[in-house]
Amino acid sequence: MIHDERPVILITNDDGITAPGIRALVNAVKDLGQVIVVAPDSPQSGMGHAITIGEPLRLHKTEIFEGIASWECSGTPVDCVKLARDKILHRKPDICLSGINHGANYSINIIYSGTMSAAMEAAIEGIPSVGFSLLDFGYDADFSVAGEVARAITKRMLQQAMPKHTLLNVNIPKLPKAEFKGLKMCRQAYAKWQEEFDHRIDPRGKDYYWMTGKFMNLDKGDDTDAQALADGYASVVPVKFDFTDMDMKQKLEADWKDLEV
Numbered sequence: 001m002i003h004d005e006r007p008v009i010l011i012t013n014d015d016g017i018t019a020p021g022i023r024a025l026v027n028a029v030k031d032l033g034q035v036i037v038v039a040p041d042s043p044q045s046g047m048g049h050a051i052t053i054g055e056p057l058r059l060h061k062t063e064i065f066e067g068i069a070s071w072e073c074s075g076t077p078v079d080c081v082k083l084a085r086d087k088i089l090h091r092k093p094d095i096c097l098s099g100i101n102h103g104a105n106y107s108i109n110i111i112y113s114g115t116m117s118a119a120m121e122a123a124i125e126g127i128p129s130v131g132f133s134l135l136d137f138g139y140d141a142d143f144s145v146a147g148e149v150a151r152a153i154t155k156r157m158l159q160q161a162m163p164k165h166t167l168l169n170v171n172i173p174k175l176p177k178a179e180f181k182g183l184k185m186c187r188q189a190y191a192k193w194q195e196e197f198d199h200r201i202d203p204r205g206k207d208y209y210w211m212t213g214k215f216m217n218l219d220k221g222d223d224t225d226a227q228a229l230a231d232g233y234a235s236v237v238p239v240k241f242d243f244t245d246m247d248m249k250q251k252l253e254a255d256w257k258d259l260e261v
Contacts, residue, residue, distance in 0.1 A: 007033035007094035007158050010084050010122065014044045014077045014101065014114025017064060021100035024143035025132065026065050028151040029097065032158060036093065037070035038084035040077060045103075047114040049121070050076045059083055077118035085125060095157055096122035099132030100146050102139070106171040106225040106235055107191035107217070116169055120241050123167035128157055130168040135229065145180050146172040149234050152183075169237040173229045184233040189224035191217040 009029060013022040017039035026035060041060070058074035071088060073080045077098065085092060101115040110116045119129040130153060134146040149172050157166070169188075173180070195213035202208055217226045225235035 008089065008091075009033040009035045009154070010081070010089070010093035010096045010127075011035060011037045012039045012077055012080045012084070012096070012098050012118045014040065014047060014098075014118065016040050016043045017062065017070065017072045019043075019102065020139065020141065021102050021134065021143060021146075023065065024147045025097060025100045025150055026068055028147035029154045030068060032151070032154055033094065035065075035068050036084065036089060037065060037068055038073060038080045038088060039070075040080060041072035041074055044076050044114045045101075046112050047076045047078075047117070048112050049078055049117040050114075051082070052076060052079050057083065059087065077114040078121045081118050081121040081125075085127075092125060092127050093122075094127075095154065096127045096129040097132065097150065097154060098122075098129070099134075100143055100150060100172075101131070101133035102141060103133065103137040104135045104171055104229075105131060105133040105169065106229060106237070107189040107219075108193070110169055110188070110239065116239070119169075120167055120239070123165050124241055126164040128162040128164065128166040130154070130157065130166075130170055133169075133171045134174065135171060136174040141174075142176075145175065145177055148177075149183070153236070165241075167239045167241065169225070169239050170234060171225060171229055172234045173232055175232055179232060180234075181232040182234070183236055184228040184231075186225040186228050186235045186237050187221070187223055188237050188239075189217060189221070189226035190219040191215060191226055 052075040098115045098119040105113040116131040119131040122129040197209040228235040
């Protein structure tokens with residue numbers, strides 16, 4: 001698949017290969033390198049870092065993007081990254097882009113996000129990666145500003161040697177260009193979903209539950225992704241996949257040193 005000396009850009013998502021967001025991303029960066037698309041054949045939102053085991057994975061070449069080599073995969077976003085590296089590229093791409101997601105992935109949403117999990121999988125493999133999300137769930141969302149953000153960040157990451165485990169979470173507010181204020185480097189806000197489960201009865205008289213609720217920002221800091229987005233900026237959060245709580249580790253080493261079993 002590697003035909004020239006241009007950087008190889010792997011693009012994936014979790015909304016599916018036919019989603020408008022991934023097309024916007026392809027169009028935004030297709031002249032910056034050799035773009036290869038490997039994405040799910042159906043929506044995979046909320047899959048997190050799931051992988052497919054116990055059943056076969058299907059991979060089919062498509063002609064969805066004119067002039068761009070692309071494949072649709074029956075698996076999860078993480079499956080797409082794994083198959084792209086092993087069976088299509090036979091090497092690591094220079095960068096992995098995931099998105100542009102239809103809907104927010106800031107704060108705690110990164111844990112549930114298939115968009116960010118695909119980027120994280122690439123980062124684990126030593127591929128600088130970034131996930132892009134637009135705060136608009138609409139199928140007819142305007143991706144023009146998000147595309148400009150994606151292009152600017154991708155261009156800089158290709159020009160500037162990034163550490164191999166670089167992982168960025170980028171969220172773009174739903175705003176027209178005239179109201180968009182630019183980029184802001186942030187930390188992840190402490191915010192969470194306050195879920196409720198609506199009890200319903202199906203047409204056959206059986207119980208089922210439908211998850212509802214609202215997103216609560218519990219962080220009053222002015223340096224968070226939630227605040228940046230509220231102020232009209234695109235938030236850029238560097239993310240680590242090492243979940244070790246170093247402060248707690250040091251505390252346990254001190255407080256539990258006399259613990260015996």
